Amino acid sequence: MDASVELFVLHALRLRGPATEVQVAERFDLDRTSVRSTLEGLFEAGLARQYEGRLAGWMLTAAGREIGEQLLADELRQSGQQHRVDAAYQQFLALNGELLSICTDWQVQLIDGEEVLNDHQDTLRDDAVLLRLERLQRQAEPLVAQLAADLARFEGYSSRLGSAHERIRIGQTEWLAGPRIDSYHTVWFELHEDLLATLGRRRSDERVEYDAAPDIPAELEE
Secondary structure, eight states: HHHHHHHHHHHHHHHSBBOOHHOOOOTTOOOOHHHHHHHHHHHHOOOOOOOOSSSSSSEEOOOOOHHHHHHHHHHHHHHHHHHHHHHHHHHHHHHHHHHHHHHHHEEEEEEEEEEEEOOSSHHHHHHHHHHHHHHHHHHHHHHHHHHHHHOOGGTTOOOOOOOOHHHHHHHHHHHHHTTTTHHHHHHHHHHHHHHHHHOOOGGGGGGGHHHOOOOOOGGGOO
8 A cells, every 4th residue: 555645545534534435536636546445455454434324435443543643743744844834733723713703703693692693684794704704814825825835735725715715705605604515614624624633633622722712603613
């Protein structure tokens, strides 16, 4: 099993699972034949399983997740960029609460002290929320560009965030938080998971960061 392909397949499953063979191959532009043989090898080693039904696709086992993190740690150590990636992660956290707040404010609003679904009749309010996203995008652009320069595996986030933001700007606002498309929130969530996996961290370690952020709808909870 090619070590580099194994890393990318394990990582694609970490970021996208449950994922089909095609989705795994597309995530890092991998050869389908190599992906298929790698998945079969991971299955035989007990590192990945294929599920049927509503959540059909390949997913990591606990052992697979652990091996994936070890490979990512080796990659980061060999790159010599751990300090810079960790600094980028801290910058990301500084923006993360605002992105979650933006998504919340887009979907719900306070009326007489009660949270209700945003009917988007108040266009001035909606415009203010989207202006906040515009500002956040300007802050995120250099961050994701620097990450890609430090570790090539992070390439693509810049264009994906930019594409989602451009769709939002032209009125396709489902691209802010739509769960079944490569929306801004979907890409942001994946970037978050990528940073955590790369640095061997856990979301539970960040609870103190989220305590200061407003509650968000269940469908947006990270």
